[in-house]
Amino acid sequence: MKILYVSSLCSDKYFKNIFENSRVKPQQQAQKFHSLLSKGLIELTDDLYVLSRPPIQRSKHKIEHLKTKGNLKSGSCSITYNHLKVLNIVVLKQFLLFCTSFFYALKWGLKNRKQEKAIFFDPLNLSISVAAMLVAKILNVKSVAIVTDIPDFMKEYTFKKKSFINRATSKCYTGICNFLLHKYDYYILLTEQMNEVINFSKKPYIVMEGLVDSQMKNTMNLLDYKYNEKIVIYAGALYEKYGVKKLIDAFMKLKDSDVKLWLYGAGEMEDYVKKCEKEDYRIKYFGVVPNELIVKEQLKATLLVNPRPSYEDFTKYSFPSKNMEYMVSGTPILTTRLQGMPSEYNKYVYLIEDETVSGVKSALETILGKNRGELHEQGVKAKEFVISEKNNQVQASKIINFISA
Structure with a gap:
């Protein structure tokens, strides 16, 4: 053809x-x-x-x-x-x-x-x-x-x-x-x-x-190569409607000094992100960088987050490409229960059930409180799923x- x-x-x-x-x-x-x-x-x-x-x-x-x-x-x-x-x-x-x-x-x-x-x-x-x-x-x-x-x-x-x-x-x-x-x-x-x-x-x-890229099966996500600190990454459009402000506000309420939030992308929230970066040393904003660089950092991170609100109508008609990219990295993902996401994905991701600031904070605390081995195992299972099926x-x-x- x-x-x-x-x-x-x-x-x-x-x-x-x-x-x-x-x-x-x-x-x-x-x-x-x-x-x-x-x-x-x-x-x-x-x-x-x-x-x-x-x-x-x-x-x-x-x-x-x-x-x-x-x-x-x-x-x-x-x-x-x-x-x-x-x-x-x-x-x-x-x-x-x-x-x-x-x-x-x-x-x-x-x-x-x-x-x-x-x-x-x-x-x-x-x-x-x-x-x-x-x-x-x-x-x-x-x-x-x-x-x-x-x-x-x-x-x-x-x-x-x-x-x-x-x-x-x-x-x-x-x-x-x-x-x-x-x-x-x-x-x-x-x-x-x-x-x-x-x-x-x-x-x-x-x-x-x-x-997802079938070639990612040859890219290993190894526990020994991850950052010693707990690195949480959000990579995508920086819009309040996508839950970015809620994620940042929830993160700033965490008491753990060993956890970091790294943000990549551009959008209306840039000034707010930069403001919070000055207020909280654990937040770092990288702007827009080549995708291949983001993928490399995802491999070494502790957790990848997509806080997009599930109650917005537009989530019925979209499936964020970042979720697929997150999953194929082999690093665990924390996401909302998006309306357009089939239920078969649920067992391979961590879910934010309460989408308030306090709910996102609680979800972050729970997931980041798990041991490194358990987190790594969840990420590997997600990768195996999308590599074989998607x-x-x-x-x-x-x-x-x-x-x-």
Whole structure:
């Protein structure tokens, strides 16, 4: 099967270039998710062509148009990345992306017109998805939506209020996204609840909460290599709505001087995090760093935390990628009982049952009071589960079987 993958996915080298040269750092979660899935798919397909709208912000950087090809499988199969040009002129940028996406998608479709093929979409990348969807309809190609978020629940967190133009643009984007979201042939969803709000026509779908790198099975999490101090890590968006303030406030109430809280990421809570860092020597803020560095630190930590409130409606329609990354590290995870998290995960994670500040404090005290061996054993069990059941090759195989049935 030939696959056209329409998203913001870049080659590893190209993404690193963007990350290092952009003042506004691109989201690493989306890159990692689509990269893992694409590398799983290439093991099962003839070849994979990535049509990429690179995650370049309107900031000063020197990123040139680049078309690269990387052999990611032994043999003749490979992933080809076509990174589209992104202008810094708002209207022209979207128009150019639409035109170039349509051209390359049509060229790919005509080249492979006699082959079994499918187009995989990240529907949130609107300009290139609309163009590729048009090609899919013209050439009668299977369209597969990889839905990682619901447009109506996407919130842009800023320090300033949006202007009228930004509000109007955002409303237009959401409206078009919602309209297009109902037009695909197949759906890959993060939670079962997503199906209720987007799949009105009852098209075929499967639930794939996330995926982990199959290569992590070769990365050992060894007790002897962990920090002597009790290191608690939160890595992700720093928003109060995600429970970050509650986590920090709960941590500061702990009396144990040997425990540390390390935070990675960016968001509206940055100033508060820095303020608390000055008030409590046990808190350390690292900002936005490359994901590979975070993964290395997770291996040496004592506990990884995701305090995202389970009572928020948006948790029905999301499965945090950080939970999968936490679990595959082999370090135990403390999380809330998220509405979109299947019950099969519960025995592999520690749960915050009371989501008040005092409840989070109590959960931290209980877990950090366990001996190192017990904590390590829980983390290893979680890793074994996701490596065997949720790795990118297993998940890609489920998808290929699903759309080929």
